[in-house]
Amino acid sequence: MAERWRAASRCWMQIEVTLQAGQRLGMRGSCGRTFITRRAASSIFTTLQNETHVEHSNTNAFFFTTPIFYVNAAPHLGHLYSAVLADALHRYRLLTGHSSKFSTGTDEHGLKIKQAASAAGKDPLEFCTEVSEKFKSLFDLGLISYTDYIRTTDERHKQAVQHFWLRLVEKGHIYKGVYEGWYSTSDESFLTESQVTDVTDKNGNPVKVSLESGHQVEWTKEENYMFRLSEFRPLLLNWLHNKKHVVWPEPFYHIVFQWLQEDIPDLSVSRQSSRLKWGVPVPGDPDQTVYVWLDALVNYLTVAGYPEAHNQWWPAASHIVGKDILKFHAIYWPAFLMAVGLSPPKQIYVHSHWTVNGQKMSKSLGNVVNPLDKFSLYTVDGLRYFLLWQGVPDTDCDYYEEKVVRLLNSDLASSLGGLLNRCTAVSINPEQIYPAFCNEHFPNKRLDHKMAYLGNAKAEDYKLIESVEQLLVEVRNYFESFQIYKALASISLRVKQTNNFYQRHAPWKLDRQKRDDQMWLGTVQYVTFECLRVYGTLLQPVVPSLASKLLSRLGIREHERCWNDVQFLARYYEKPCRFEGRSLGADTGILFGRIERSTYKI
Numbered sequence: 001m002a003e004r005w006r007a008a009s010r011c012w013m014q015i016e017v018t019l020q021a022g023q024r025l026g027m028r029g030s031c032g033r034t035f036i037t038r039r040a041a042s043s044i045f046t047t048l049q050n051e052t053h054v055e056h057s058n059t060n061a062f063f064f065t066t067p068i069f070y071v072n073a074a075p076h077l078g079h080l081y082s083a084v085l086a087d088a089l090h091r092y093r094l095l096t097g098h099s100s101k102f103s104t105g106t107d108e109h110g111l112k113i114k115q116a117a118s119a120a121g122k123d124p125l126e127f128c129t130e131v132s133e134k135f136k137s138l139f140d141l142g143l144i145s146y147t148d149y150i151r152t153t154d155e156r157h158k159q160a161v162q163h164f165w166l167r168l169v170e171k172g173h174i175y176k177g178v179y180e181g182w183y184s185t186s187d188e189s190f191l192t193e194s195q196v197t198d199v200t201d202k203n204g205n206p207v208k209v210s211l212e213s214g215h216q217v218e219w220t221k222e223e224n225y226m227f228r229l230s231e232f233r234p235l236l237l238n239w240l241h242n243k244k245h246v247v248w249p250e251p252f253y254h255i256v257f258q259w260l261q262e263d264i265p266d267l268s269v270s271r272q273s274s275r276l277k278w279g280v281p282v283p284g285d286p287d288q289t290v291y292v293w294l295d296a297l298v299n300y301l302t303v304a305g306y307p308e309a310h311n312q313w314w315p316a317a318s319h320i321v322g323k324d325i326l327k328f329h330a331i332y333w334p335a336f337l338m339a340v341g342l343s344p345p346k347q348i349y350v351h352s353h354w355t356v357n358g359q360k361m362s363k364s365l366g367n368v369v370n371p372l373d374k375f376s377l378y379t380v381d382g383l384r385y386f387l388l389w390q391g392v393p394d395t396d397c398d399y400y401e402e403k404v405v406r407l408l409n410s411d412l413a414s415s416l417g418g419l420l421n422r423c424t425a426v427s428i429n430p431e432q433i434y435p436a437f438c439n440e441h442f443p444n445k446r447l448d449h450k451m452a453y454l455g456n457a458k459a460e461d462y463k464l465i466e467s468v469e470q471l472l473v474e475v476r477n478y479f480e481s482f483q484i485y486k487a488l489a490s491i492s493l494r495v496k497q498t499n500n501f502y503q504r505h506a507p508w509k510l511d512r513q514k515r516d517d518q519m520w521l522g523t524v525q526y527v528t529f530e531c532l533r534v535y536g537t538l539l540q541p542v543v544p545s546l547a548s549k550l551l552s553r554l555g556i557r558e559h560e561r562c563w564n565d566v567q568f569l570a571r572y573y574e575k576p577c578r579f580e581g582r583s584l585g586a587d588t589g590i591l592f593g594r595i596e597r598s599t600y601k602i
Contacts, residue, residue, distance in 0.1 A: 030125035063316040064120040066104040071131035072116040077369035086320040105150035106132040109279040110292035160302040173469040177226040179268040186215035225270040232335035249394040252350040254332040313345035351393040381543035387487045417591035432581040435525035437571035498531040552585040
């Protein structure tokens with residue numbers, strides 16, 4: 001009981017800090033005072049109590065989510081990119097020994113879906129099921145290792161949404177009001193006057209469009225339920241102030257912070273059923289349908305087990321989202337969560353978009369990239385590698401075939417695949433075993449500085465060892481800072497260094513009949529195998545099939561492929577190596593086939 005009172009006291013102290021932060025950040029009400037209601041203060045209190053309870057119980061748990069994808073059209077490259085990013089982060093956490101949950105799925109409610117189904121001459125649920133299966137099939141083929149696939153038409157989700165709605169009502173954050181303003185059906189988004197602009201359509205008619213998306217908007221006036229979003233501005237600012245990296249990369253954090261420098265209006269969170277029937281009904285009011293974005297955002301809680309069994313995974317959530325839906329995830333969603341007394345997500349990772357040959361992907365231009373077509377050209381691992389290597393989250397990235405081919409041929413076919421092929425060939429390794437290391441020829445200069453000058457190893461060889469040891473630290477840091485492209489750049493550099501090491505010592509030129517040459521040959525082979533084992537282990541979150549093939553060829557068993565199994569160059573440190581002398585795995589052919597120009601369009 002005493003501990004509960006101390007926790008409550010700390011919570012109220014934090015509320016006071018929030019108020020003070022609001023004063024520092026200039027959050028003023030109409031009388032010039034910081035504006036925060038009893039409802040909002042109560043929400044902070046409940047949220048902080050929950051954080052105190054959950055903070056210590058979920059330190060080893062991670063929960064990664066993609067957006068749930070809108071089923072008005074078939075999946076494209078951008079959808080796959082979101083999923084591959086989340087998948088790589090999920091696989092990385094499993095690799096490092098953590099518990100991790102990973103959800104993806106489809107958003108199936110809203111006026112746009114109803115219109116698309118009508119245009120296809122299909123029942124909305126039939127239409128949604130058909131398109132949702134296309135997303136699921138793409139992700140299965142793309143080796144997306146989701147643990148949960150959710151659809152907003154699932155009954156479990158409907159129940160979670162309605163429970164969440166009732167909590168908002170119970171807390172006093174929902175009221176009936178009249179919404180009058182701009183609405184974008186394409187974006188399923190309410191917009192203020194400052195968020196729209198005048199343009200001329202293709203027929204020369206003046207129209208209003210969203211400044212952000214370019215989609216046409218219409219003036220709407222209807223009686224809806226409203227969420228008191230305006231009350232949460234000081235809380236959102238304080239949340240951002242206390243958690244500098246909660247929205248990442250940093251440029252997106254500043255965008256959200258800038259949005260909150262202006263007053264934010266209350267948000268309409270329902271539509272009249274006469275206008276929108278295809279959705280979750282508002283509990284107790286059949287004339288209203290829950291706003292599609294509130295409905296969609298709750299999917300993360302549904303997957304976590306809300307409303308009864310979500311504490312294991314919430315607030316461990318890390319959302320991976322495109323920059324076009326940043327406002328919904330970094331303003332609306334945290335506010336909704338605070339309103340019901342739940343903590344905001346642990347992290348919001350934001351990525352930019354893909355263009356094609358310098359142009360925005362669009363149906364009208366006919367340049368929408370179908371990932372399934374590219375799987376057949378470049379393999380699943382090849383396309384994953386390209387997207388994660390070339391995708392820089394805080395800038396738009398350009399897709400063109402020549403760039404894909406150049407990267408895959410250089411990194412996977414020639415550099416990595418060529419090295420594996422050379423060092424495991426029967427001509428250089430006739431016994432087909434994991435080679436033996438000789439400390440006499442490659443002494444550890446840290447253990448015996450004088451002996452280092454008596455061996456065959458050169459200064460560049462010691463630099464290679466130091467570089468690969470540093471690689472483990474770099475890759476960890478880059479994955480944990482959402483810079484997977486930098487992790488791959490680091491691995492690629494080390495692969496090239498290892499190729500140089502192998503070429504420099506040319507083990508194929510050594511005379512096996514001479515003892516010293518035989519020992520040195522084994523040592524060069526051992527160092528090369530160890531480097532390849534490290535690269536294969538670290539590449540598993542990115543190219544799972546290719547990495548598995550590489551490790552299997554080296555004779556590394558399934559249970560020996562975790563982060564803690566790396567133990568690079570054990571024999572160099574005069575420790576036993578469990579792989580030394582072990583039979584290699586079967587030779588299943590080249591690691592990655594070179595892509596010829598005739599197989600793709602430039």
